[in-house]
Amino acid sequence: MFATLLSHQWKSFWRSATAGKGLVVQIFMGFLALYLLGVALGLGFMLRTLLSKSFPGKDPTAVLTGFLLYYYLFDMLMRFLLQELPTLSIQPYLILPVGRPTLIRFLNIRSLFQFFNLLPLLLFVPFALTATRAAYGPAASGSLVASLVGLTLFNHFLILYIKRKMIVNGWWMAGFLLVLAVLGLSDYFGLFSLSVLSSRLFMGILAHPWSWVLTALMAGWAFYNNYVFLYKNLFLEDIGIKSRRRQGADYAFLDRFGTIGEMISLDVKLILRNKRPRSLVMLSVAFLMYGFIFYKPESLAHGEWGLMLMGGFIITGIFISNYGQFLFAWQSSHFDGMMSANLQVRTYIKSKFLLLTAVSSILFLLSSFYGLLNWKLLLVQLAAYLYNIGVNTVIVAYFGTRNYKAIDIGRGATFNYQGLGAAQWIYSLVVLVIPLVIYLPFSLLIGKWAGILAIGIAGGISLLLQDFWTGLITREFLKRKYLLLQGFREK
Amino acid sequence: MITVNNIGKAYGGELVVDIEALDIQPGETVGLVGNNGAGKTTFFRLLLDLIRADRGEILSGGRNVAGSEEWKRYTAAYLDEGFLIGYLTPEEYFYFVGKLNNRSRADVDEFLQTFAPFFDGAVLKSGKYIRDLSKGNQFKVGIAACLLQDTQVLILDEPFANLDPTTQMRLIGMLRDIQTQRRMVVLISSHDLNHITGVCSRILLMEKGKLIKDLRTNSETLHELEAYFKV
Structure with a gap:
């Protein structure tokens, strides 16, 4: 079933009216994406050298852990602005004998294939496998990699959830941006230090290798939320259509110009x-x-x-x-x-x-x-x-x-x-x-x-x-x- | 009023409209019938200069519609949703059309009053943009916007297809009324032989782009058409 759905998606992409005509644009975008990913990977491998040069005498892993939380918060903001909700025009499938859970799982899993999920892995995994492994041992290194994956997935599904909620209720957007702003501002004005918090969190993960399970649980929770939300709202009426009353408008001063x-x-x-x-x-x-x-x-x-x-x-x-x-x-x-x-x-x-x-x-x-x-x-x-x-x-x-x-x-x-x-x-x-x-x-x-x-x-x-x-x-x-x-x- | 001279339009080497001669006088209500692909909508688009004719011409008021804009002043048409502006409320759309035809807001409001039964409470003050209306209600908006214009030529593509039975009857009544009040050219296409013979004074039967029958409606017309469409 999954394969069939995937092949439909593939067809809808290539057969859409815009795809064929914009091929040059798409090839260009493809190269751009490859280039960016290449740069990210290169940066990932050079990160150890860069950090030890910029902060001589400090443990590069310790320096990096101070940044990670910033990265994930920034990642959240970028995803919030740019990440698109995965859509499968679901109507034709709803009346066919395809289980709702299958459709929802498909929607969720398909959404994973994108730039934002690859970026942190390219940036930090090479570092974790080399510098961290050398200084803290394989268990800590593995734990760090696993928590990086966990947090990426958490961000991914959390943003999907918030964006879906937002469609139904605009206050979710305000709330989300408010939380981010409060965090950013209190860090800026020194009320508390995100950097210290970040250090503590990730050094903790290094010290207690099994703690990556926590991030996995967070990711699981976000995934589950999405699942439940979609399961309850998989009716066309509930998603997307706001029942707001539309008022007409009249720009009286423009009337004069006929x-x-x-x-x-x-x-x-x-x-x-x-x-x-x-x-x-x-x-x-x-x-x-x-x-x-x-x-x-x-x-x-x-x-x-x-x-x-x-x-x-x-x-x-x-x-x-x-x-x-x-x-x-x-x-x-x-x-x-x-x-x-x-x-x-x-x-x-x-x-x-x-x-x-x-x-x-x-x-x-x-x-x-x-x-x-x-x-x-x-x-x-x-x-x-x-x-x-x-x-x-x-x-x-x-x-x-x-x-x-x-x-x-x-x-x-x-x-x-x-x-x-x-x-x-x-x-x-x-x-x-x-x-x-x-x-x-x-x-x-x-x-x-x-x-x-x-x-x-x-x-x-x-x-x-x-x-x-x-x-x-x-x-x-x-x-x-x-x-x-x-x-x-x-x- | 409308004269067709040897008009032809081909897609992919196949002629979809191929009409040698046709003359329509003011006061005629003309019904266009034919199976899918007969070229009815394409013919309407040619009439509105929305596609380029491969040969021939269509004269409206004596002037070729391609290249002149004069016909726009006295022609109203509704073919599909491509004629509606989805992000306006129905009222805003009516005011817009009214403004283009030099009708004041008060004028439009008065007109809409008379249309209240036609809309059946679902269009005016609905608090929706046109894009959020049902297809049937969108159709009502399109038709009403046509009738709002003080025109001499009215073109409707399958007006009965998306309307509920009550509204179909109302529309037939209105089409008869305007024909007695103002002598204009009305062109409608339909698959409903009953309705079209009931409202039209002349029926054109199209097949693969060609005009194969041109009938003055009388008591025999319905039978004749039914005989043609019989499998």
């Missing part, structure tokens, strides 16, 4: 009510903090304005790039309706331009607090902003008309490459190159500020030509309308 205002308010609702675009927007707001990376005191002191212009591009333009690369694909689920509604294509395109411009303007206003660091940053950001709303919007819309892949807006955004194709990679290249072509000649011949001014002026001129651009994009859109329609219909 059809265009209506289209923008539709886009705003799309963003707020669907998981993938929503997390993209939150990401854009988080990117506001990028300024602290680009606008370093050293850079400000040395007047590296060109570098900081790059920061300005990212901060004010991240939404344009992120949302714009799927400008039309976001609406793939109702694109047929959009194209037969009483809506002229030109108006539709215009509304998209306005949306990108409006959000970018909000980001520009929010980012103005960097002016407190240095008022010249405001000029840099203004130039970047003008360029983004003037030029970048046009480029992104042009590439948007070439993106024929449907998007399921209900799915999460992390590690989600659905809808990504060659057009996006080319877009990233174009977006990087054009500003360089404008900036470099002026900056090299006259000076950095001339380059920045050129960027701002280029953006401003392009912005004045927006009517022309709207017409151009409308023509491009109409040329490929049938391809877009067909692509979006294939889910």
